Amino acid sequence: MQTFDDFEPLSYYINVLKGKFRKNAEECFDSLVKQSGVNAEENKKTVGRYNAASAKAAAAEKKLNSCKVLRGFVIFFLIAAAIAGVFLILAGVDESGHWAFLLGGILCIVLAVVLLVLLLTKLRHMLETRQKKYDAAVQKANAIRDEAYAQMSPLNALFTARMTRELIEKTEPDIQIDDYFDMKKFELMSRKYGLRENDDHDSSTVCVLSGMLEGNPFLYERDLNCRIREHVYTGSIVIHWTTYTTDSKGRRQVVHHSQTLTATYSAPAPVYGYNTRMYYGNEAAPDLSFSREPTYAHNLSESEVERKVKKGKKQIAKRARKALETGKSQFTEMGNAEFDVLFGALDRDNEVQFRLMFTPLAQKNMLGLIRSDEAYGDDFSFVKRKGLNCIRSAHAQNWQIEPDVGRYKSYDLAASRAEFVNFNCEYFRSVYFDLAPVLAIPLYKMQKPREFIYKDVYYRNCTSFETEALANRFDESVFAHRESKTRSILKAQFVQKDGAADKVKVVAYSYNAVPRVAHISVFGGDGRMHDVPVPWTEYIPLTRTSVMEVKAVGGTFEEFRQKHAQGSLRDFMQKYSDVAAFSNGLLAIPIVQGIFDASSDSALDGLLGRTPAGQWSEGAQKVADALAKAEEAEREVAAAEAPAEDDGEKTSAEGAPDGTEPSGDADVTQGNEGAEGDAETPENK
DSSP states (O other), X not given: OOOXXXXXXXXXXXXXXXXXXXXXXXXXXXXXXXXXXOOHHHHHHHHHHHHHHHHHHHHHHHHHHHHHHXXXXXXXXXXXXXXXXXXXXXXXXXXXXXXXXXXXXXXXXXXXXXXXXXXXXXXXXXXXXXHHHHHHHHHHHHHHHHHHHHHHHHHHTTOOXXXXXXXXXXXXXXXXXXXXXXXXHHHIIIIITOOOXXXXXXXXXXXXXXXXXXXXEEEEEEEEEEEEEEEEEEEEEEEEEEEEEEOTTSOEEEEEXXXXXXXXXXXXXXXXXXXXXXXXXXXXXXXXXXXXXXXXXXXSOHHHHHHHHHHHHHHHXXXXXXXXXXXXXXXXXXXXXXXXXXXXXXXXSOHHHHHHXXXXXXXXXXXXXXXXXXXXXXXXXXXXXXXXXXXEETGGGGOXXXXXXXXXXXXXXXXXXXXXXXXXXXXXXHHHHHHHHHHTOHHHHHOOOOOOOOOSOOSOSSOXXXXXXXXXXXXXXXXXXXXXXXXXXXXXXXXXXXXXXXXEEEEEEEEEEEEEEEEEEXXXXXXXXXXXXXXXXXXXXXXXXXXXXXXXXXXXXXXXXXXXXXXXXXXXXXXXXSOOEEETTEEEEEOSSSOOOHHHXXXXXXXXXXXXXXXXXXXXXXXXXXXXXXXXXXXXXXXXXXXXXXXXXXXXXXXXXXXXXXXXXXHHHHHHHHHHHHHTSTTTO
């Protein structure tokens, strides 16, 4: 990125990143096409043939439908003519002399017979002919489409979810995205910046995405939340009563009345919704806390913004005077009314550090984001609590955090290219403008993180964020209570380590919905009280506890699916459950039957072709043996060529009498560590 003294995130995106990312996405797709060997011209011709065949099938369907409509009309008139004929004949027989009824009845019967013959002969033949033409047209179009899919199959097999992240890192190397949110990143964000685990039983993590921005960590988290709200139910009845009046002639009149009585009843009910936010850790301004909410100023006209700023300026000046008079707050105006009003953050608790953060350049950058149409405008809230920042934007609520490669797979190369480029461009745009509010602050770019000492061993292998996200990948019936009538909030609780896997307890919180009726007394127009029944639903809390194993296995979903299809891995997992979930190199298996322990984890490693930590893989051992033989041969050659006076040096190189290992063995050890790391990731292996 540009240097911090002149960096403007909005202009940098418009002038540099936007075009660069699109170019990288197009080049990536073209590289995949070249790698797959798909012939673009042949596919274009095939798609053209399919479009033509599809158009013919649509035309044939239109003709077929018109014939079916005609058949419907004929059947309708046939039935009507038959009924009318029978009715007229019966009427003519009963009324002697009414020969017109008999004649009309006979004509209707004749018409019905003619329509029946037409229906069973010509119309039936026409319908069968058009049906055959339509079926043939559809079959031909499907055959051409299958041919196009066959042409595209090598390309469709190459798409992976990682491509989106790789494109982001290639376009902007200062943004690094993790495979998954591991324990080291959680420890960093927890101990250093104050990130807490999601321990709310009414909130479950469904998706996470972590990474580093210029050396500082960030985390996207999407939760499914349940909140209890009062729901108003409505019921009604209609009452009737009679009154009597006397008219002007002294006669008694009966008057009938009716009235609809309506009653309401309130009861608590669960409401579910998603919430997506981004956490960012930075050591700058460590004593400052503030919050601001979006003003959606980008939707206002220039005159509306001016009026808003003018009105807000008076309120802020009044607030500053009150703070000065009472001495309860250090709040003072920034000297930039537009920034003060549109950005807000009036609850800040450290004026000095706030001014260090929001220099004139930072204010300019922030206002540019707030007022811009190129970005998403002012749709974000910004909360800072010491070293932890939280950004929640409206556009991120509908953002697809985990790319679905199925959207790229098509029979049409041109359509696949457009979908690949457009989706990834929009994905990057969403990520960038969630990070833009912190990129707009020069102090954050200046502040490089101090060294952090990680633990050597953690009490668990995976974070609660990732385990909950994996639990939410399953169908809700896997963990939900059998009487549940609502969504389930899944909470994952660590139990123990099973080798490199974690045994977690998954608790599902949900509700059973029981229909009830409340009777509310309402005064009616008849002068009486009436019980109005109001149907309502009582939600009774339910919980169910299950067990799940979670393990980091590495690789992509496509690689895992290939290994699962081989049979041995599938058979192993079916000893515990019929279902499993894989995401970003993490595998989750619900334990429905059997016992999963450390030995099971070792067996799973063997099936996945992985080597447990601290052990040599077969490939690494071969490399080490080959290196050792090569070094031994080099030492023998050196010994044969070296003069006698160098014997001391030769002895030191060969035997290392002081007990230390020779340098060649040290290189082999380093190579072993690299091979071991590669063995843990199938695609690297």
